[in-house]
Amino acid sequence: MQILGRGPGRSRNLTAEEAEAAMGLILDGRADPHAIGALLMLMRYRGESPEEIAGFTRALRASLPPMPPADLDWPSYAAGRSRGLPWFLLAARLVARSGARVLIHGWAPPQPEGPELREALALAGIGLAADPDEAGRLLDRDGIAFLPLDGFAPQALGLLRLREVLGLRSCINTVCRMLNPAGAAAAVQGVFHPPYMALQQAAGALLGQRRLGILKGGGGEFERNPSKAVTLWRLIGGQPERTELAPLLPEPQRLADGLRSPQALAALWDGRIDDAFARAIVIATAEAALLTLGSPARAEALWEERGRSLAA
Template identity: 55%
Template sequence: MTSLAPYVRILAQGKGRARSMTQDEAESAMALMLSGAPAPEAVGAILMLLRMKGETAPEIAGFTAAARGALPGGWPGPAPDLDWPSYAAGRTRGLPWFLLSARLVARLGHRVLLHGWNSHQSAHASVRASLGDLGIPVCQTTAAAVQALQARNIAYLPLETLSPALMRLLGLREVLGLRSCVNTVLRMLNPGSAPAAVQGVFHPPYRELQADAAQLLGQPALSVLKGGGGEFEHHPTKDIAIFGLRDGAPWTGTTGIHADGRRRLAETLSDPADLAAIWQGRKTDDFAEAVVISTAALALDTLGVADPEATAARAWAARHDTPAQPEFTP
């Protein structure tokens, strides 16, 4: 079958008759959309009908399962320990301090796979532009990412090389003028099948939606946070609710408060070079460092690390003692 018409009818056949798709139906619909065979009008209809209706956990789980199954070549090596998606636009956020958190987690020996697309970010807050200065390899293939994880415990996969088909669906935002459920699917993607995952959201209702979908997919450990600009990044002056999974079961928690005062994430250091300067100790900023440490602690908690806050703080204090990492060319 190459037509999406049956799935459009499910969602749009009228009051009292329309319904949500089952997980299997959603998986089949997404597989078709990723194949490129259906008419683009039908793809747009599916995405906008879901936006108007509101996605369900089975629909997101089905879409995600199809997206994982369509990844070119699969995952060619050992699974990473932690999946860390980065797909927020970040128009108003500050620097991506969470990248230092991810590197801190990797320094502790956990293999962290970052993947993403951040097309709307301003130049000063760009995730992609900051990776090189932080020693995070940008990999053009999954095989290169596996090698980077083995050599450095951290890697970044751009969406456009990870899955051109998903990149094409994400790009429909420019055509349709609205965000679609593809953004949620990308956060759920977990291309390396990591047993632990962290996800950021901008709108609070998606915390429970993504946690419920992840449970349907058999994800063991997950933390979903309303974070800075929609990224998995903790604002240290706020005690924020977290939703997710532990041992595959629904779980909720709170972040705690790690800094005093009231301050926006954008109201701190703003030069992209400041990211590396903070890591290297050439600059200090109590607020930025509280962001890094508290975010890393949440990731460590997801990984099942005992006393994650103290572990993150000790690792931050000892980050300059890290042995020189081997050169790696992805």
Template identity: 55%
Template sequence: MTLAPYVAILGRGQGRARSLTQDEAFAAMQIILRGDAAPEALGALLMLLRMKGEVAAEIAGFTAAARASLPAWQGPAPAVDWPSYAAGRTRGQPWFLAAARLVAQAGYPVLLHGWNSHQATGASVRAALGDVGITQVDWTDASAALARDGIAYVPLEQMQPRLMDLLRLRDVFGLRSCINTVLRMLNPASASVALQGVFHPSYRELQRDAALLLSQPTLRVLKGGGGEFEHHPAKDITLHGLTQGAIWEGTTGAPLTGHQRLSETTSTLSQVWHGEQADDFAAAIITSTAALALSAVGAAKPEALAQDLWQSRHRSAAA
């Protein structure tokens, strides 16, 4: 099998080209992940999709094939899938890691996965994991880490190296491709709640509609800090997603006022988490993001719970 038939579908010309069906997208991604695709055909496919604009069926088919390529998950599914694949050029500290830690301390296991090691050290997601007590683990150890700690981070290149190769094609093309969206949709351990950040608002509905095709029970998609699921507490932002398999829409609320940028905080994640430096804005980023996640999992009074978890974070971590 080659990618030629799928390239032809997308590139036949005006009036004849069309989008891939979900089954066609699944088959094409299978060829790609087996390593059977000629590099010229792979580049053509990804860039034709970018020029056309991906549709939900294509993202769903690609995602389903990517999931099928992963080693089987061992153990109970996490409560929350929290992908982290944004470039992060417009974001400062990865405050969302502290929010994920709070959600885990509330008793909802969180699986983080991603690739952000190319960022500057001060804003690198991976460099900051230890600041809030999150362990980076291999895919085969992730289930045990969740059972032990309630939260774990798995690097993409360890989870599925071929997907990492596809993501790195951004350096070749000089452009993102649909692989960035597929990775956000991956939900490798079949968590019932998926949290996804986007940088461009138009992707919110695309990811929601693809998740609907994939029978994802609950989803929240946020235009967040640097493209991550991270809320600016002074902005009331529309959320798109699913609740119990049905299309859902809501807003984040805005607990603060002001115009400060996320990247303008002078504190570090470690300083704020350990109480070495008071930073009301950073704390509000963390607690408002945690509240959105807690609301998605169905926790009662999520805003108040997030505040309680923040105040008791060190006692909870020690326990």
């Protein structure tokens, strides 16, 4: 607090070591709740740095229980207020069919619009794990699992939910996206505000992330709009790169303008409906994830070869 709040000309951002120490005090229960809120809001006001995000993330990682191995980390922490159906879930499942173990982790509060998370996961054919052990069993069986934040990092969830008290998001949203609890070599991340792409790319490099793909996605999720050009901010071998992805469809559309019934998630997968825009969202998002993985698999081929049942 003294470092961040000294006033004009004297305050500065935290170093990675200072941020790690601060988060350690919070996790150990030695930080006053008022100071925690003030710290997070000062960081929001100043604008968090890659070093601060990396330091917070390191401290949180050190508090996590043992996790099952995964090839691709897929965080899902967007509020979802400006998006349509979570087609990215089908994209993640498609990537799992390439042979990659995909761990989705996140937290989604109840939404007045759109399906509840549990309903969407079931319709997308993705198992919901209660804890890391169950996530491991689902990954062994299906190649994909969703592990909620409270199932492996309840203290991080408590910090995330301070938004309900403070009325504003904090850097904890970004830290959770960077968490990569299973230590996967590749990770994808979505953002809502474009400046966070550079922030998360730089923080990922500080954390030693070898492969990373970040894009501005639907509602802040890693979900690509196939009717628009997209920049994929990447780490390849830990080095920053940018890849321009051209539109796949001729006419621009909004993600929120498509199908609205949650049942469409299952219906699209098993072929009971064939909506060109929804299908393109799934394929384009999966293709960006496969690119991040460095996988030779092609999303369109995986889609054509998928089983005609969510149980397949």
